[in-house]
Amino acid sequence: MRRILIIEDEPDVAESIKMFLKKEGYEAEYTLDAMDGLDRLGGFDLLLLDLIMPKVSGRAVLKEIRKRRIRIPLIVLSAVGLPIVIGEELRRDYPGLIFIQKTQLYSELIPAIKSVLK
Amino acid sequence: MVERNREAGVLLGITGSIASSGHGKTEHRESEEGRRRQGMTERKRGEAGIFREKEQAKRYLDLVGVIVVALDRDGKVLLVNRKGCELLGYTEREIVGKDWFRRFVPRRIRKEVLRGFVKIRSGKMDGMGHFENPVIARGGRERLISWHNTSVMRGERFLYSLSSGEDVTERREAERQLRESETRFRRVFEHSPVGMLLSGPDFRFARVNPAACRMLRYRENELRKMTFKDITHPEDLTKDVVQINRLTRGEIELYKTEKRYVKKGGAIVWASVNVSTIRDDEGRLRYYLALIDDITEDKAIEDDLIESQNRMRQLLEFLPDPTFALDLDGRITLWNNAIAELTGMGAKSMLGKSSSRIGMYLYGQMRPIVADLLLHPAKDGSRFYDSLEKAGDTLVARNFAPGLKRGKPGYIWVIAKPIHDARGMMVGAIESIRDITVEKRNEMELIREKEKVEALSQARDRFIADITHELKTPLSVILLHLDMARRDVRGSDADAVRSYDMMWRNAQRLSRSIEQIMQVTNLEAVSVRQERVVLGELVAGVVEEYLPLIRSKRLMLEVGGPRLSLRCDPRLLAIVVSNFLSNAVKFTEKGKIRVRWAEEDGSIAITVSDTGVGILPQNRAKVFSKFFKENPDAPGSGIGLALSGEIARKMGGRIEYHAEDGRGSAFRIVIPKSGVTYEKDIDNRG
Numbered sequence: 156m157r158r159i160l161i162i163e164d165e166p167d168v169a170e171s172i173k174m175f176l177k178k179e180g181y182e183a184e185y186t187l188d189a190m191d192g193l194d195r196l197g198g199f200d201l202l203l204l205d206l207i208m209p210k211v212s213g214r215a216v217l218k219e220i221r222k223r224r225i226r227i228p229l230i231v232l233s234a235v236g237l238p239i240v241i242g243e244e245l246r247r248d249y250p251g252l253i254f255i256q257k258t259q260l261y262s263e264l265i266p267a268i269k270s271v272l273k
Numbered sequence: 274m275v276e277r278n279r280e281a282g283v284l285l286g287i288t289g290s291i292a293s294s295g296h297g298k299t300e301h302r303e304s305e306e307g308r309r310r311q312g313m314t315e316r317k318r319g320e321a322g323i324f325r326e327k328e329q330a331k332r333y334l335d336l337v338g339v340i341v342v343a344l345d346r347d348g349k350v351l352l353v354n355r356k357g358c359e360l361l362g363y364t365e366r367e368i369v370g371k372d373w374f375r376r377f378v379p380r381r382i383r384k385e386v387l388r389g390f391v392k393i394r395s396g397k398m399d400g401m402g403h404f405e406n407p408v409i410a411r412g413g414r415e416r417l418i419s420w421h422n423t424s425v426m427r428g429e430r431f432l433y434s435l436s437s438g439e440d441v442t443e444r445r446e447a448e449r450q451l452r453e454s455e456t457r458f459r460r461v462f463e464h465s466p467v468g469m470l471l472s473g474p475d476f477r478f479a480r481v482n483p484a485a486c487r488m489l490r491y492r493e494n495e496l497r498k499m500t501f502k503d504i505t506h507p508e509d510l511t512k513d514v515v516q517i518n519r520l521t522r523g524e525i526e527l528y529k530t531e532k533r534y535v536k537k538g539g540a541i542v543w544a545s546v547n548v549s550t551i552r553d554d555e556g557r558l559r560y561y562l563a564l565i566d567d568i569t570e571d572k573a574i575e576d577d578l579i580e581s582q583n584r585m586r587q588l589l590e591f592l593p594d595p596t597f598a599l600d601l602d603g604r605i606t607l608w609n610n611a612i613a614e615l616t617g618m619g620a621k622s623m624l625g626k627s628s629s630r631i632g633m634y635l636y637g638q639m640r641p642i643v644a645d646l647l648l649h650p651a652k653d654g655s656r657f658y659d660s661l662e663k664a665g666d667t668l669v670a671r672n673f674a675p676g677l678k679r680g681k682p683g684y685i686w687v688i689a690k691p692i693h694d695a696r697g698m699m700v701g702a703i704e705s706i707r708d709i710t711v712e713k714r715n716e717m718e719l720i721r722e723k724e725k726v727e728a729l730s731q732a733r734d735r736f737i738a739d740i741t742h743e744l745k746t747p748l749s750v751i752l753l754h755l756d757m758a759r760r761d762v763r764g765s766d767a768d769a770v771r772s773y774d775m776m777w778r779n780a781q782r783l784s785r786s787i788e789q790i791m792q793v794t795n796l797e798a799v800s801v802r803q804e805r806v807v808l809g810e811l812v813a814g815v816v817e818e819y820l821p822l823i824r825s826k827r828l829m830l831e832v833g834g835p836r837l838s839l840r841c842d843p844r845l846l847a848i849v850v851s852n853f854l855s856n857a858v859k860f861t862e863k864g865k866i867r868v869r870w871a872e873e874d875g876s877i878a879i880t881v882s883d884t885g886v887g888i889l890p891q892n893r894a895k896v897f898s899k900f901f902k903e904n905p906d907a908p909g910s911g912i913g914l915a916l917s918g919e920i921a922r923k924m925g926g927r928i929e930y931h932a933e934d935g936r937g938s939a940f941r942i943v944i945p946k947s948g949v950t951y952e953k954d955i956d957n958r959g
Contacts, residue, residue, distance in 0.1 A: 168749060171750045175753045175756070234741055234742045235745070242818060246814060253821075257748075257749035258752060258784045260752070261753050262756075263822070269821065269824075
C-alpha cells in the first residue's frame, strides 16, 4: 500500500483529500504543521503539498526538502495562480513536480498520483 | 641740313685735289717732303698751299660730331674722319682704300645699298640724299647710321660721293622699345579683363578700354565726355575725391579702394579700384590711370558671408542653452546671453579669457571643462564627471555643479564639439550647457513614483491571490465531496439524484466562473517578461502537465519540431499551448494528439492537432469568442481560446483554426520571432 502525506493548513481541505484518497484506495495522512510534516516525510511514498500556508509556506517546505536532499515524488496544490505559470516555475528546481489547481483535484489528482507512483 | 651741305661744299674744293693725288697717307708724306724742298717750282709751291688748306680742312672734319666718308666711283674709301674711325674701330689707314660696301656693309643689305650708291653716282639723287643703314664695325658688331649723301661732280663726270652719318643705333633701339611697349600697352589696354580708365589732369577720360566699357555699360565715346565723378556712386564720391587729391599732390603714389560705380541705366557695380598717376620727366601730372575690377559677385558672397556670420552669432547669442566657444589656446571666443545669465558673468568680462575661469564659475574649482578635453584629447576627464560619453567627435557629460545660478548648486548636462575650418582643421571647440536640475529632480521623483506603482501593483496581485484562495479553497472541498458522493447517490431515489446533479452542475459553474475571472485578471496582472525561450523545452513542460490525462484516455501523443529559440514571455506562450492541449485532450476520445512547431517566414507557428470531434462549420467563427462552448455541458470555462487569441495578439501574432468536420481540429498560434509589440500595452496599465 502506497502511503501519501498531505501537508495542508486548512483542516477541511486536508480531511477532504484524505477521505478522497481513501475512497480511491490510498493510505493517506495529513498534518497541518509544515515542519512536523517535513520530519515525518521518511515514511511516505508521495507528498501532497499546499503552496499557500500562513506559517511556513509550501515554497519553504520545498526548499527544505532540497536542502535535506529528500527524494520524494511531489504534487503541489494551490488555489492561486495559473497552473502553467506556477508549474513551470517550480519544475525548474524540482523536475517531475506536478502542480494541480485545488478546484481540479477531483478530476486530476488520481491520474497525477498514478503517473507519479507508477 | 643746309649747313651740312655748305660744309660739304667747302670740302668739295679741298678734297677735289686730294682725290687726284692718291691716298691721303702718301699725300701726307709727299707734303712733308715738299716742305723740306723749299724753293721748288711755282707749281710745287701751289701744291704746298693746297696741302695746308687740306690739313686745315681735315682738322675741321675731325672736329665735327658726325662721321664723314668719301667714296670714289668704285666704292673705295677716299676719306674718313676721326669720328668715322672711332665708330668703325679701325685706324684711318685700315679704312682708306678699302671697298666700303664689301668691307663695311652687311651682306644682307649690300645690294640694296649699292643700288643707292649707283643712283648717287649717276647724279640722280631723288630720295637717296638721306637714308639709314647699318655698318659693320670691328668685331662684327653693327651700328645703325643715318646718312646724308652728296655726289661731287665735275660737269657730267662723277668725282666722288661724300656722306655724313650719325650713329643712331641707341636712338633707334630706344624708339623701337618705346614702340614695342606702346604696342604692349595698347594690347593690354584693349584685351585686359580689368577695366582701365585713363583720364587727363582735368579728370576727363582720355582713353577707356573695352573691359571698362562693358563694366560700366557706356560706349567709349560716351565715357570720353565724362569724369570719374559722373560714374561714381554719390556715397563713395567724397572718399574718392579726398584720395584723388592726395594722389594729385603726390602724397601717395597709389590709391586702392572698393567702391560703387553707377552703370549706364542706374544699376550699381561694385569694383575694386586701383588709381595711379602718370607723370612726365619734369614730374608734371599727365594722366590718372584707374584699374577697375568688377567684384559685385565677390561683394555679394562677402555680404552673404558677413550676414550668415551675423545670423549665426545672433542665433548663438539668443540660444536658450548657455553656450560658449574656445579657440585652440582655450581662450573664450563666444559667450552667449544664456551662459552670461547662468554664470552671472557678462560677455565683456569673459571674451578672450582662459577657459579655466569657466571651471571656476561652474564647478567652483580649477579643473578642465568638457571643451578643454576636446582641445587636449590626452587628458582623462572621466574622473571629473558623473558620466562622460564620446559619440564621434562629440563629448557629452553630466555633472553636479555647485556654483550654478550664482552660487546655487544644480545639475548640468554638457555637450561639446570641435569647430573645424573649411579645410577640416580644428580651430576650437563649442560647448553648450543645459541646467537639468529640474529634470534630475523629476527623474528622481519618477523613480519614486514608479516604485510606488510597483508596490500598488504587488498589493493588487496579492489581493487577487487572496480572493482566489478564499473562493477556491471551499469550492475545492465541495467538489471533492460531490465527486466522492457520486457513487453513494447512485441507486438512491430520483429526487436525490436530481438534487445531486444540480449541486454538481452548479459547483462546476461556480468553478468555471471563478476560473474565468482568475484567468483574465491574472493575465492582466502578470508583468510581461522578455526571455530567450527554447521552444522544445517550453512545449515539453506543458505537455507534461497533460500526460496523466492523455495516458488515462489511452491517446497517442506526438511532439516534435526543430530546435528553435525566440524572445517572448514563456508563461504567456505556455498558457496558449496549454489551452490548445486542454481542448485537444477534452474533445478527443480516440486516436492521436500532435504538437508540432516550425519557423515560417520569420514567424514561429505552434500547432496542436487532434483526431477528436472537431468543430461544426457553423460554429467555427465563434470558437474564439469568450465563453463560447459548442457543448454547454462539456467541462471547462469556454474562455481558453478567447484568452489565447488575446495573448497571441499581444505577442504581435494570431491564432488560427484548421479543421474538417469529423476529422478533428488543428489550432495554431503564429507569433513573430521577437514578439515584443505587446510589451507597452501591458506595461502601462500600472
